Amino acid sequence: MGGKRYSGSPEDADLARADSLAREIFSDVANKWALLIIEFLGERTLRFSELRNAVEGISHKMLTQNLRMLERNGLVERTVHPTVPPRVEYTLTEAGQALRGTIDGMCAWTHQYIGHIDESRRRFDG
Amino acid sequence: MGGKRYSGSPEDADLARADSLAREIFSDVANKWALLIIEFLGERTLRFSELRNAVEGISHKMLTQNLRMLERNGLVERTVHPTVPPRVEYTLTEAGQALRGTIDGMCAWTHQYIGHIDESRRRFDG
DNA sequence: CGGTATCCGCTTGGATACTG
DNA sequence: CAGTATCCAAGCGGATACCG
Numbered sequence: 001m002g003g004k005r006y007s008g009s010p011e012d013a014d015l016a017r018a019d020s021l022a023r024e025i026f027s028d029v030a031n032k033w034a035l036l037i038i039e040f041l042g043e044r045t046l047r048f049s050e051l052r053n054a055v056e057g058i059s060h061k062m063l064t065q066n067l068r069m070l071e072r073n074g075l076v077e078r079t080v081h082p083t084v085p086p087r088v089e090y091t092l093t094e095a096g097q098a099l100r101g102t103i104d105g106m107c108a109w110t111h112q113y114i115g116h117i118d119e120s121r122r123r124f125d126g
Numbered sequence: 127m128g129g130k131r132y133s134g135s136p137e138d139a140d141l142a143r144a145d146s147l148a149r150e151i152f153s154d155v156a157n158k159w160a161l162l163i164i165e166f167l168g169e170r171t172l173r174f175s176e177l178r179n180a181v182e183g184i185s186h187k188m189l190t191q192n193l194r195m196l197e198r199n200g201l202v203e204r205t206v207h208p209t210v211p212p213r214v215e216y217t218l219t220e221a222g223q224a225l226r227g228t229i230d231g232m233c234a235w236t237h238q239y240i241g242h243i244d245e246s247r248r249r250f251d252g
Numbered sequence: 253c254g255g256t257a258t259c260c261g262c263t264t265g266g267a268t269a270c271t272g
Numbered sequence: 273c274a275g276t277a278t279c280c281a282a283g284c285g286g287a288t289a290c291c292g
Contacts, residue, residue, distance in 0.1 A: 022236050025243055030158040030232070048254055059286055074246025085253040086292080095239045102235055105228035106156070110148050110269065113221045117151055120200025176275055185266055190275065211273040212272080 028073060031068045033058055035103050038092065041076065042100035045091045066070060129174065150208045154199060159184055159192045167202065168226035201225060209244050 003104040028034070033055070040046065040054040052063055067090060075096035081087040092100060154160070159181070166180045178189055193216060196202040201222035202241065207213040218226060 018240065021244060022240060025236050025240065026162075026232070027158050029236075030156065030161050032153050032156040035156050036152075060255090061285065061287090064284090072247055072250040073243050074250075080254090083253095086255090088254060095242050098188065098239065099232070099235050102228055102231035106210075106225070106230060108153070109225050109228055110151050110155075114144065114148060114151065116149060116221050117199050117201075121198055124198040124200075186275090187265065187267090191265090206274090209273095210272095212275090214274060 012029065026067055029075075029099070031039060031066075033062055035106070037063075037066055038075065038096060038100050039069065039107065041090055041092045042104070043096065044087050048088050048090070051090065057075050070096070127128070132238050154195055155201075155225070157192075159188055160196060161232070163189075163192055163196065164201065164222060164226050165233065167216055168223065171215050172217070174214050177203045177216065196222070197243065 011113070036055045036058075037051065040051060046054065048063070048067075051067075052058065052060070055063070067076060071078050073095075074093055077091045077093050079089045079091070081089070129244055130228070151195075162181045163177065166177060170196075174189070174193075177193075178184065178186065193202060193204070197204050203217045203219050205215045205217070207215070216223065
């Protein structure tokens with residue numbers, strides 16, 4: 001991603017715009033809270049409070065903030081059930097599901113290399 | 127990842143420890159600078175300054191900080207050539223290469239859905 | 253229950269300067 | 273060139289309170 005240089009023609013300007021957009025999207029999505037939320041939503045639709053319990057350590061504020069961002073980018077769909085008390089559910093869209101696939105890869109990677117990493121840390125720290 | 131509850135037996139304590147380690151690793155790695163660095167190093171070995179140019183927007187400080195962290199976790203290998211001026215090169219280890227595969231997936235995803243996302247954003251903002 | 257708003261501490265991260 | 277250290281401002285993010 002990125003790394004290219006454009007020299008000024010109209011088509012290049014378009015490419016540059018797409019590039020900066022890609023960077024923006026990448027920056028939105030590539031943070032631990034967003035990735036963890038997507039990972040948990042991949043298993044099934046969840047309510048706000050369920051999500052709050054699943055993603056442990058996340059604050060009320062960070063959860064809403066990230067959910068809005070994911071909704072804005074069309075990765076998550078928000079459905080409000082007009083009941084009392086309110087019931088709000090979050091589901092992955094197709095785009096979200098697709099991204100989830102790659103996050104699964106990251107999780108699998110973590111478990112696969114956890115031993116290597118733990119050892120490497122000890123060597124480095126000592 | 128995570129989301130499980132352990133009830134207190136010795137084996138459970140081990141699982142809980144592995145779990146929190148996994149979380150720690152995930153938090154280290156799941157940030158945009160780390161992911162971008164790994165992505166660029168996947169193409170080829172790079173010097174500090176090359177990396178600084180490739181990952182545009184990153185500051186000197188953030189680059190060193192993330193490189194140390196990646197080295198500590200054994201994802202990146204650092205080789206110092208004792209010349210004047212010094213020449214320091216960074217390469218992905220096998221673990222790093224493996225992770226790079228999944229990051230490639232994220233980049234591909236970005237480009238595939240960039241249209242959807244752009245449109246979704248307009249709808250949301252307007 | 254879920255969301256928004258406010259306050260505010262404190263971490264993050266940029267700028268700068270200095271070493272080998 | 274690469275790395276470390278210091279300083280300091282901006283903004284992240286937690287806590288709290290209040291509304292629909």
